[in-house]
Structure formats: structure tokens, C-alpha cells
Amino acid sequence: MDSMEINKAVAAFLIAGIAFMGSGLISEALVHPKAIKGTAIKVDLPSEQTAAAAAPEAEPPIAVLLASADPARGEAGVKSAGCVACHSFNEGGKAGVGPNLYGVIGGPHGHMEGYAYSAVLKGKQGPWTYEAMNEWLKKPSAYAPGTKMSYAGLADPKKRADIIDYLHTLAKEPVPFPAAPAQKAAAPAGGAAVAAAPPNPAPAAAAPAPAADINVLLASADVDAGKSSTTKLGCIACHSFNEGGKNGVGPNLYGVVGAQHGHVDGYAYSAALKAKSGPWTYAELNEWLLKPSAYAPGTKMSFAGIANPKVRADVIAYLRSLSANPEPLPAAEAPKQPG
Ligand code: HEC
Ligand code: HEC
Incomplete structure (x- = not known):
């Protein structure tokens, strides 16, 4: 789009806003007794813009907000919040002042x-x-200082969640919502009885299982789901997965499970990753994909991590499949629970 068209689009947006404000003032001044019929321009200006400056309050995590969000409200929200002045949302839609937004969730920035x-x-x-x-x-402007998107922001977390919910529906395979923060492990039933019970001969038999064990999750992991997660989560933006595939921003990942850390010859790994010795075990991949920067502080992989243990297991199962001779799955641990 040339700058002329951009100017026109911006002008149209501004004029619409001014006209609306104007009509509001006039109708107030006249104190018209009857409702105005068929207002020509109906643009709800984003009223949150000033509120954005208000003192920050602790917000519930987005995962929680998404659980009660509504994509229909979000679709209405992109109109009332003015996003539609600059963005199209349909598949293959044209760029306006801003880019088309179909498939943006899970896609790369830009x-x-x-x-x-x-x-x-x-x-x-x-x-x-x-x-x-x-x-x-x-x-x-806080998330990306210097961005071209001239938009103050949406202060209301619920409204954001609705819009994000709507954006997430704009895809052939919508990215699953993040898991809401893990619930506390259930307290042992009948807590009061514990004190009265005779001392247990065995030291607390069941120390709380560390989340869900990767070995257990791998047993029911889904290779295909793992493969599509590597698309949805953006791994494919940086990695190839085919045998002999080229390195991108990150190394080719064929055969990584069971191979040494930094397994691609000739790829310039960070010192942090090269310093790790030994092969990539399932447990290590699980930790790595949970939070690369925690597993290998200083790593070059700019990726926040996968919070959902099941999704991690699926991705690891997919990585495992990328081999002529996949590593054996970890032996399923015999359940030792009595009864
Ligand atoms: C005044 C025009 C304008 C308005 C209004 C606007 N945007 Fe944007 N938007 C842009 C521009 C320009 C960019 C590109 C930003 C850049 O390159 O820094 C952008 C980028 C984006 C991106 C990133 C796209 C990508 O491919 O990475 C998203 C998501 C987005 N806008 C969502 C929204 C939503 C949701 C709203 C309404 C709440 C909105 N925008 C309102 C102009 C606008
Ligand atoms: C923004 C680019 C980027 C994204 C997105 C990304 N990676 Fe990486 N990845 C890298 C880079 C760069 C390295 C090398 C890290 C280093 O040397 O510290 C790497 C390394 C790895 C390694 C270790 C490879 C080896 O040879 O030891 C694995 C495994 C891996 N990534 C898996 C993934 C998976 C799975 C995803 C998606 C869930 C993902 N990556 C997303 C850039 C990325």
C-alpha cells in the first residue's frame, strides 16, 4: 500500500472519530427529546484509553481470563475498540494501515x-x-517501543481476553489455550484423622509426585499432536525437522533425542548449551522445553517455553519419532501404590 492510501485510511479514521464526537456534542447541546434515529456513523471510541494510565492493579493471569472469555464478544470488541479501522481479520484479507490478523496467535511476530x-x-x-x-x-508502545501501531491499548483485562479469544478462532487449527495455573495438590483426605493414626512404619510413602512425570506422559503422548504443536508454537520458525534439513535460526532437530547436546555439527551453539554434557534424555528435553532460559541460562533459543506438560510430552514424542531408530521409550514405571 502506498503512503497516499495510508494517509487516506488514517484520515478516514480520524474524520469518523471527529464526526462522532461532534455529533455527540451537538445532540447534547440541543437536548433533543427524541432518540436520534439512524445515526450515520456509529464508532465507539475506545474509552479505555485514558484508563490505561491508571494505577496498575494485579490482574488475573490471561489463562484464567481466557477460560471465561467469549469470542463473540471479542468480535464485537474489535469493532467497538476501533481495531477494524486498521486491520482485516478474514483469511487472506488485505493489509490496511495494519497487517491482516488471520492466524496471528501462534504465528511469529510480524x-x-x-x-x-x-x-x-x-x-x-x-x-x-x-x-x-x-x-x-x-x-x-510498552511491549514494543517504537511500534507503528498507534493505539493506546486496552486497559480492561476482560475485554482483552475476549478479543484474544476471537483472534484465536481465526485459524484452521486454533492454538490451545494455556493451562490455567496448576491447582494445589489435593490435601490428604480426612486430615484430622492423620494425627490420631498410629505412626506410619514406612516414611511418608507417597512424597507428592513431581507434577506429572514425563515418563508417564510419554506413554500416552501423541506424535501427530506434537508435530502440529511445533507449528502452532512456532518451533518451525527457527528449526527444520527433516533428515539432513538445513539449520535456520536454530539447528536442525532430526535425531536430537538421545544425541549429544548441540548435536548438529557446524551449527554455532551458545556456550551455555555446549557446556551441557551427555545426551539429551527425555527428562532433560522436558526441562529444556519447559523453560529454555532456566535449563541453559544464556541459551540462544529465544523461546519462553511450553507450560503444559502434556503438550511438552507430545512434542518430545514427535522429536523422538525423527529417527531411523527411535530411542526406546522409558520403561513405564510399575505403579507401586498399594491397593
Ligand atoms: C491506527 C491503526 C491501528 C489500530 C486502531 C490498531 N492497530 Fe494493530 N497494528 C497496526 C499497525 C500499523 C501494526 C504493525 C505494527 C508494527 O509493525 O510495529 C499493527 C500490528 C498489530 C498486531 C501484530 C500483527 C503481527 O503480524 O505480528 C496485532 C496482533 C494487532 N495489531 C492487533 C490489534 C488489535 C486487536 C487492535 C484493536 C484493539 C488493533 N490492533 C488496533 C495498526 C493499528
Ligand atoms: C526463535 C527461534 C527458536 C524457536 C521459536 C525455537 N527454537 Fe529451539 N533452538 C533455537 C536456537 C537458536 C537453538 C540453539 C540454542 C543454543 O545454542 O543455546 C535451539 C536449540 C534447540 C534444541 C537443542 C538442539 C541440539 O542440537 O542440542 C532443541 C531440542 C530445540 N531447540 C527444540 C525446540 C522446540 C521443540 C521448539 C518449539 C517448542 C523450539 N525449539 C523453538 C531457536 C529456536
Whole structure:
């Protein structure tokens, strides 16, 4: 789009806003007794914009908000919040002042081919996660200082969640919502009885299982789901997975399970990853994919991590399948629970 058209689009947006404000003032001044019929322009200005400056309050995590979000409200929200002035949302839709937004969730930052993004947005690594989208829509200029998106932000977390829910539906395979923060492990039933019970001969038999064990999860993991997760989560933006595939931002991942850390000859790994000795075990991959920066502080892999243990297991099962001779699955541990 040339700058002339951009100017026109911006002008149209501004004029619409001014006309609306004007009509509001006039109708107030006249104190018209009857409701105005068929107002020509109906643009709800984003009223949250000033509220965005208000003192920050602790917000519930986006995973929690998404659980009660409503994509229909979000679809209405992108109109009332003015997003539609700059964005199209349909598959294959044209860029306006801003890029088309179909498939943006789970896509890389700056996901629309051929759209001239700002350097700051293009410089953001990794896919648009729900958390990132939530930050962005709260205040674009804070998330990406210097962004071209001239939009103050949406202060209301519920409204953001509805819009994010709507954005997430704009895909052939919508990215699953993040898991809400794990519930506390259930307290042992009949807590009061514990004190009265005779001392247990065995030391507390069941120390709480560390989350769900990767070995257990791998037993029921889904290779195909893992494969599609590598698309949805954006791994494919940086990695190839086929035998002999080229390195991208990250190394080719064929045969990584059971291979040494930094398994691709000639790829320039970070010192942090090269320093890890021994092969990639399932347990280590599980830790790595949970939070790369925690497993190998200083790693070059700019990826926040996969919080959902089941999704991690699926991805690891898929990685395992990328071999002529896949590593054996971990022996399923015999359940030792009495009864
Ligand atoms: C005044 C025009 C304008 C308005 C209004 C606007 N945007 Fe944008 N938007 C842009 C521009 C321009 C960019 C590209 C930003 C850059 O390159 O820094 C963008 C980028 C984005 C992106 C990133 C796209 C990608 O491919 O990475 C998302 C998501 C987005 N906008 C969502 C929204 C939503 C949701 C709203 C309404 C709450 C909204 N925008 C309102 C102009 C606008
Ligand atoms: C933004 C780019 C990027 C994304 C997205 C990304 N990676 Fe990586 N990945 C890298 C880089 C760079 C390295 C090398 C890390 C280092 O040297 O510290 C790497 C390393 C790895 C390794 C270790 C490879 C080896 O040879 O030891 C694995 C496994 C891996 N990534 C899996 C994944 C998976 C699975 C995903 C998606 C869930 C993913 N990566 C997403 C860039 C990325």
C-alpha cells in the first residue's frame, strides 16, 4: 500500500472519530427529546484509553481470563475498540494501515508476509503467545517501543481476553489455550484423622509426585499432536525437522533425542548449551522445553517455553519419532501404590 492510501485510511479514521464526537456534542447541546434515529456513523471510541494510565492493579493471569472469555464478544470488541479501522481479520484479507490478523496467535511476530512491520516488532523473537498478545494489547508502545501501531491499548483485562479469544478462532487449527495455573495438590483426605493414626512404619510413602512425570506422559503422548504443536508454537520458525534439513535460526532437530547436546555439527551453539554434557534424555528435553532460559541460562533459543506438560510430552514424542531408530521409550514405571 502506498503512503497516499495510508494517509487516506488514517484520515478516514480520524474524520469518523471527529464526526462522532461532534455529533455527540451537538445532540447534547440541543437536548433533543427524541432518540436520534439512524445515526450515520456509529464508532465507539475506545474509552479505555485514558484508563490505561491508571494505577496498575494485579490482574488475573490471561489463562484464567481466557477460560471465561467469549469470542463473540471479542468480535464485537474489535469493532467497538476501533481495531477494524486498521486491520482485516478474514483469511487472506488485505493489509490496511495494519497487517491482516488471520492466524496471528501462534504465528511469529510480524506474521503477515509482505507487510512492512516496524523494526521493533520484527525484532521480537518467537511466536505470539497468549501472554505476549495480552501484554501487547494492554499497551503496544510498552511491549514494543517504537511500534507503528498507534493505539493506546486496552486497559480492561476482560475485554482483552475476549478479543484474544476471537483472534484465536481465526485459524484452521486454533492454538490451545494455556493451562490455567496448576491447582494445589489435593490435601490428604480426612486430615484430622492423620494425627490420631498410629505412626506410619514406612516414611511418608507417597512424597507428592513431581507434577506429572514425563515418563508417564510419554506413554500416552501423541506424535501427530506434537508435530502440529511445533507449528502452532512456532518451533518451525527457527528449526527444520527433516533428515539432513538445513539449520535456520536454530539447528536442525532430526535425531536430537538421545544425541549429544548441540548435536548438529557446524551449527554455532551458545556456550551455555555446549557446556551441557551427555545426551539429551527425555527428562532433560522436558526441562529444556519447559523453560529454555532456566535449563541453559544464556541459551540462544529465544523461546519462553511450553507450560503444559502434556503438550511438552507430545512434542518430545514427535522429536523422538525423527529417527531411523527411535530411542526406546522409558520403561513405564510399575505403579507401586498399594491397593
Ligand atoms: C491506527 C491503526 C491501528 C489500530 C486502531 C490498531 N492497530 Fe494493530 N497494528 C497496526 C499497525 C500499523 C501494526 C504493525 C505494527 C508494527 O509493525 O510495529 C499493527 C500490528 C498489530 C498486531 C501484530 C500483527 C503481527 O503480524 O505480528 C496485532 C496482533 C494487532 N495489531 C492487533 C490489534 C488489535 C486487536 C487492535 C484493536 C484493539 C488493533 N490492533 C488496533 C495498526 C493499528
Ligand atoms: C526463535 C527461534 C527458536 C524457536 C521459536 C525455537 N527454537 Fe529451539 N533452538 C533455537 C536456537 C537458536 C537453538 C540453539 C540454542 C543454543 O545454542 O543455546 C535451539 C536449540 C534447540 C534444541 C537443542 C538442539 C541440539 O542440537 O542440542 C532443541 C531440542 C530445540 N531447540 C527444540 C525446540 C522446540 C521443540 C521448539 C518449539 C517448542 C523450539 N525449539 C523453538 C531457536 C529456536
